[in-house]
Amino acid sequence: MSSLSNPNIFTVSRLNAEVRLLLENEMGIVWLLGEISNFSAPVSGHWYLTLKDSRAQVKCAMFRGNNRQVTFEPQNGHQVLVKARLSLYEPRGDYQLIIESMQPEGDGMLQQQFEQLKLKLASEGLFAQSSKLPLPEHPKCVGIITSKTGAALFDILNVLKRRDPSLEVIIYPTVVQGEEAAIQIAQTIGCANSRNECDVLILGRGGGSLEDLWCFNHEIVARTIAASQIPIISAVGHEIDVTISDFVADMRAATPSAAAELVSRDNSHKLQTFNTIESRLKRAFSHYINVHKQMTTTLAHRLQRQHPNNQLQRQSQQLDELSTRLQRSITLYIKAQRQDISQHYYKLQLHTPSRHISGQRSKLERLEQKLIDSMERHLLKARHQLCLAGEKLDTVSPLATLKRGYSITQTTSGQVITRTKDVKSGDTIVTRLGDGDIHSTVA
Structure with a gap:
């Protein structure tokens, strides 16, 4: 197969x-x-x-x-x-x-922890409107959980005094910042519930950074608020500040002063009722938007995974890598070619014709000198041998015999005459003496 x-x-x-x-x-x-x-x-x-x-x-x-x-x-x-x-x-x-x-790392970690706890508690239903307690329409006693020296306490007291001086107020002091703040806040809420003196509780503090307000984002505080039998208004920070306690509380107020206005009565109580309903409506609408926003985000992520842009991003990443590899390869190739050229140039210099011709010229000059020397020695030796041979030849030469008085008779053709019968009357003969020749005619 x-x-x-x-x-x-x-x-x-x-x-x-x-x-x-x-x-x-x-x-x-x-x-x-x-x-x-x-x-x-x-x-x-x-x-x-x-x-x-x-x-x-x-x-x-x-x-x-x-x-x-x-x-x-x-x-x-x-x-x-x-x-x-x-x-x-x-x-x-x-x-x-x-x-x-x-x-x-710092801001990001806190924000991540905030989002994780928010999703966790929302999935458990702690933010659901159905689990929240309604605020009393005419509270007689208000509990305030905050720092006894903070500006938030004085803001709340000033509003309550101005709007409803007859309203009873009980202060439950606690630290609202630092490592131990979350545990103390949870214990204070539990204390207020066990004493059961108030109709509503205001949990609040003034504004600050994310780290300053972090104790209101602890899980122990959120679960204690959710378990409270007394309605709790969360009034933490400024209007733009949002904490986990705001989502879990029965009501969120933009500021501590706004929380005091929610629980106090005046001639504009109808407006207060309207604001309460409006706040609940906004909260419900915000919850609805958050739920659908999460659904939209999930769908967007699914869509994004199938989006052509992802393929373009991967191809762009691959293009960057290939571009880097190409540039590196070109650099290495040029370097290798340069080394190769240098090696060939060195070899060419070693085998250049000028150096070879120069060497051959020197060799030729040496051979030429050797030839001259050899020829001179050969000529000298030949002259010496010639002299010796001349001397030997002279000793046996007929000319030497002729010089001593002897002669040689020849025909005109050069044949030596040794007998009388070799000539006849009228022949011309040549007699060679030591100092010359004599021509004569036979009678």
């Missing part, structure tokens, strides 16, 4: 695609705390980095559309909290995170 026709046999590309979809669909959005390393920002505008802790690390990418929202400049060594979706870079099979938002 062919592997291509068998659905149980994966190709590498198919396997990576399936794993990527599995990671993106099953894991969804995650929050991650880590230290930035290997940060890079190529000309494409995307960011690539590694998030690590003391024992592990994970590769991350943050694309241009998202990193424009980051309000600080990330650097290696920074501790950050990121919101990201799990994915897989298919060409290399690398598991990675696609970062959607990034915050410095």
